[in-house]
Amino acid sequence: MSSLHVLTGAAGFIGSHLSDALLARGDAVIGIDDLSLGTLRNVEDASLSPRFALYEGDVNDVERASAAITAAAATRPIDTLWHLAANSDIQAGVADPDVDLNRTFLTTYSAVQLCRRHGIRRVVFASTSAVYGELPGPLAEHAGPLFPISNYGAMKLASEAALTAATTGTLDAVAIARFPNVVGPRSTHGVLHDFLAKLAATPDRLVVLGDGTQEKPYVHVSDLVRGLLFIRYGIDEKIACYNLGDGRTSTSVAEIARLVIERRSPGAAIEYTGGNRGWAGDVPRFQYDCSRIHARGWQPSMTSTEAIARAIDELVAEGAAAGRS
């Protein structure tokens, strides 16, 4: 008999790809998503499967979310709760801290309550490089103390703490996957969308925030989903905490601008606004140490810049440049 997975944030960018991957394993998924940031379009393919169901509602409404799980779990045992629901718009959380309290932290607290009610003993959590703040040097899992610089990063770090504390009773194991920037089809925001929309509006020039030297590691969503499955099924630790990424390569904003222009508007001029920071709460430059997950046997198939180049082509193909984000 196939297992059931509870997946919060199932209609979002990464959650919908993870749903597809779990269904492809032959398993069943009950997704929970209030569609605040996700869309039904993302789960159109998944919805064709009789093994997929989506509860359209807030994870924090534990009674209703719990009833949806009860209905889905009637015929199958629950394997794992994958907790991806969060506020993914870091700037929204800078402007209003309640956004990250409710969507990034309380969703985690609610997810633990759902585990307790349904006897779910394993959680995989979508964490982030933002928990590290602006620590110098390559960011490794043992680094600390951690001082995030965004409410989003702070509420993700608090979520990690709530989940690890739950392993003293409610949970047998928690896997914390710290993602860098993730790119690929079905994404809704970020630098690629920004540049594609700007070039669609003014094809002869691209205005870039900062001086172009901001540089970060990117991972393609297809690699990330493989990494999440690896953390769940390839590592057996009570508290598994891993950076996911290539760990060697990163891509500057200037390089991203060049790649987008090359594909969308050859010859367009780049105008930098100046300064080496983007927006408040953003960590402009970091290196990611992913040696621990690599030593365990997982590697992404693409470098940071290969992931970016592929994602630009995919976003163009799905219509992002026409402002459909």
Ligand SMILES: NC(=O)c1ccc[n+]([C@@H]2O[C@H](COP(=O)([O-])OP(=O)(O)OC[C@H]3O[C@@H](n4cnc5c(N)ncnc54)[C@H](O)[C@@H]3O)[C@@H](O)[C@H]2O)c1
């Ligand atoms: N995309 C990235 O680069 C990145 C990087 C690091 C970490 N992450 C984390 O990965 C996860 C998925 O991110 P994403 O990029 O797919 O974002 P996303 O916004 O596309 O997905 C998040 C989903 O959660 C849903 N959601 C939010 N609050 C909810 C609530 N209270 N109840 C039910 N559903 C709710 C949204 O509607 C959305 O579909 C998030 O936890 C995010 O913080 C993403």
